[in-house]
Amino acid sequence: MPGELVRVREEVPARFGVSSRYAKWAGTPAPPPTGPGPAVLFERVTPGAPGAEARAVLMGLYGTRRRAAALLGTTPARLPRQLLDAVASPxxxxxxxxxxxxxxxxxxxxxxxxxxxxxxxxxxxxxxxxxxxxxxxxxxxxxxxxxxxxxxxxxxxxxxxxxxxxxxxxxxxxxxxxxxxxxxxxxxxxxxxxxxxxxxxxxxxxxxxxxxxxxxxxxxxxxxxxxxxxxxxxxxxxxxxxxxxxxxxxxxxxxxxxxxxxxxxxxxxxxxxxxxxxxxxxxxxxxDGAILQAVSGPGHEQSVLLGFGMEAAVLGRLRELDAPVRSVLCHTAGGGQLMLVIQWERKRSSADDEVVRKASESVLEEFRMAKTVVSVDEDVDVESDADLWWAMTTRMQADRDVVVLPDREGFPLDPTQSPAYSPALSAEGRTAKVVFDCTVPFAQRDRFHRPRFTPDGS
The missing domain is CATH 2.30.110.10 (Electron Transport, Fmn-binding Protein; Chain A)
Structure with missing residues (x-):
């Protein structure tokens, strides 16, 4: 598709040259200003050895969820389910x-x-x-x-x-x-x-x-x-x-x-x-003409690669619990591992309020890397940060919809997961985990009706 690939034809050094040019496309959690962008093919990258032949380096091939899924002929929503099927039928x-x-x-x-x-x-x-x-x-x-x-x-x-x-x-x-x-x-x-x-x-x-x-x-x-x-x-x-x-x-x-x-x-x-x-x-x-593939460590691409497998694992576990899950997204802000967005099917009774809350907590208990779960309804676009923030703002009250699980096993590469940051943590690599329940209570559903715009036929 147009705009999906950028070719850098001038010679650049492997030392800093590739990373500095790619930085504007690396995406969160790379430091700003940056945003997810195209795959970038550096056609002539000079190695460290004097006189060594310049060779091609590719970065960003998996720099967006949509492009990563499209490489396998699918969509981000379908890919976790296809991974589950692949594990079941290798x-x-x-x-x-x-x-x-x-x-x-x-x-x-x-x-x-x-x-x-x-x-x-x-x-x-x-x-x-x-x-x-x-x-x-x-x-x-x-x-x-x-x-x-x-x-x-x-x-x-x-x-x-x-x-x-x-x-x-x-x-x-x-x-x-x-x-x-x-x-x-x-x-x-x-x-x-x-x-x-x-x-x-x-x-x-x-x-x-x-x-x-x-x-x-x-x-x-x-x-x-x-x-x-x-x-x-x-x-x-x-x-x-x-x-x-x-x-x-x-x-x-x-x-x-x-x-x-x-x-x-x-x-x-x-x-x-x-x-x-x-x-x-x-x-x-x-x-012949080999292309060396690399990622920028704190970039969107690495989070995408890590995220799809985690999504499949969480989706599979929630299915085992017979929870009414619709989809799971591992947000790149959490490196594709620490922050999960769980989208639930439309609630059918007030009992589903507790089912959603307990199932969200179970993900934090069972998946060591998971630190934050944001639970949303079926009408929220999980691929849209704007829609997620909107749901958190208008479908959550902190005194009743935020659940904290203190001092759980976590992941020490997160610098907050240390007693030096929080004395409430018992050791390095321990963390408090949190559920933000942004799903509408069943009894209140009529008060949260989103407008629908009918096409005019033009």
Missing amino acids: VPPVRVRRDRAPGRGELAPDLTALPVPVLTDEDAGPYLTLGAVLATDPETGVRNLSVHRMCVQGPDLLSIWMVPGRDLETAYRAALRAGRPLPVAIHLGLGPAVLLASCCPASLVPPGTDELAVAGALGGAPVELAPCRTVGAEYIADAEYVLEGELLADHAPENPRGPAATPEFLGYQGRAHPSLPTVRVTGITAR
Whole structure:
């Protein structure tokens, strides 16, 4: 569609050049002035290595909910339901011989020759912000695909931050117990079904479920896998770039020069970890004319990618409770995780007042990341911030419609979730959670009638 893609043809540096130009389109929670905008293809981005070839970088492909859903031939309202269907009816990936996979060229295993962006002058270095890691647990044989924050520490070395207890970290621990590194394939540039599946939370795609099988169902065809050249791992055959390597027992500081990592999805500068596992890159392959895909950490795009899976998980849970849910939206102001808008079906009796209130509270209790729930009626446009603020202003009284759940498990990247901010919190990563019930009480429904404008036929 017109205006959906901007091409930047002049040469720009990977260090600050990409991020500074994209900033005006990054969207909340990036710092203002900004707003969601087009996908931006930087056609000539110069890497950090002197004399390295300029290569293409894409940012913002998923920068609006509508565009992200359209890439899968659907709408934002339908996509969470399609994700639930894909989890229920997965399509397993298929293996192809390397000579039957799409053609790829071999590059020198030198990360400094790739156009990996540096976002700010505080960053620890160039970051793979959309690197999807594929690995297989050596004990269980379970395959996992997940996106992780990885910092370039040298020509063939990355540090990697893995959320403790998630599948990749579990597979890594299993490899350590066996006394060997974990072979991995890191993908930079994947199709929308695969990338979206890799961003789904464990509450939707539980341990033991193959994200690639979910992607196959979502995309309507099995994902093709091929064997890596330099390590005993598989890679996704149509990826733009593939970094082959081994996740080592060795650790390194994320930023030996300072306290900052790279901007996080909640809009604040990330804090560097003092010690992280490392990946030794053993080979790099790329498609002809490959495009490296990246995101701006505190931008609309990352929130969109994280949000759809969370919406599906919450929608599925509310269905299990037989709650009259119509739709769920993870607002990008909460990074696609912390703020949820729940739209309810039209109330049929006064009993639904309590059903809506209790179901909203249950979401906060059951989903650790959820901090704020805004509940609205079926006549409110959940995609419109103006309509949401209108509903909050005219359909809520704070003394009766705000419910606070104190001192619950939360998410420490939110800087308010700390006893230093609120002494009522018992530990770091604890938070007060809140429901704003902006639904009309059943008995009052006739007083909240919105006008309807009839077309005049012209």
